[in-house]
Amino acid sequence: MAGKKDKIRYQAKDYFVENFGATKKEVAELFGVTEKTIGDWSFKDNWENERLNYHASPVKIKQLLQQELLSVAQGNQPKLPADGISKLMSALDKVEKKADPTVVSRILKDLDNFISEEDPEFALKCIHWHKQFLIHRINLEG
CATH class of the missing domain: 1.10.12 (Lyase 2-enoyl-coa Hydratase; Chain  A, domain 2)
Known part of the structure; x- marks a missing residue:
């Protein structure tokens, strides 16, 4: 039975990390476990840090900016000023070319x-x- 619980734990973690707006309560309800269980797993595996790293990665930010550009190209109102998008894209391009x-x-x-x-x-x-x-x-x- 531990194998099934581990599978749920990894799926819950992936969902929490990838869905920035998801709360631990929502994750608990979605995966059929208690909020305390989600809290314990989150603390033990540092889900918050992984979530921030996932959403702050240059690749993820670039994807979001590209979605914004596509939305504007389809005639929707921009959520960010064009100058801001241009500066962010330029900064990301510079970061992607560097290697520690x-x-x-x-x-x-x-x-x-x-x-x-x-x-x-x-x-x-x-x-x-x-x-x-x-x-x-x-x-x-x-």
Whole structure:
């Protein structure tokens, strides 16, 4: 029975995270569990933080802005001034082109470990180029 409860927990979390206006009470009613259960799950798994990260991601914001542009193109009144949309799109484009060197380093280390399990000799060849790429990303960010 724990498997079914876990499935409900993950579905409830996904619903809560993806639906910014949803309350914990609504989620509890929708998934047939108590508000206390939803509160416990939410606290334990930090649903609020995941919700904010989900809705604040550049991809999600860009999707919302694109929906606004499509709505305006269909003749609807804009919810934001055109100048504001333009500035937001420009800022998002700049953010999407940046890559935190710390994150790049972690990904490259993970990639090196993965390759070394499959082909250690090839992994040794890759390490040099991965270091060069990391230096390149650091210089771009500086």
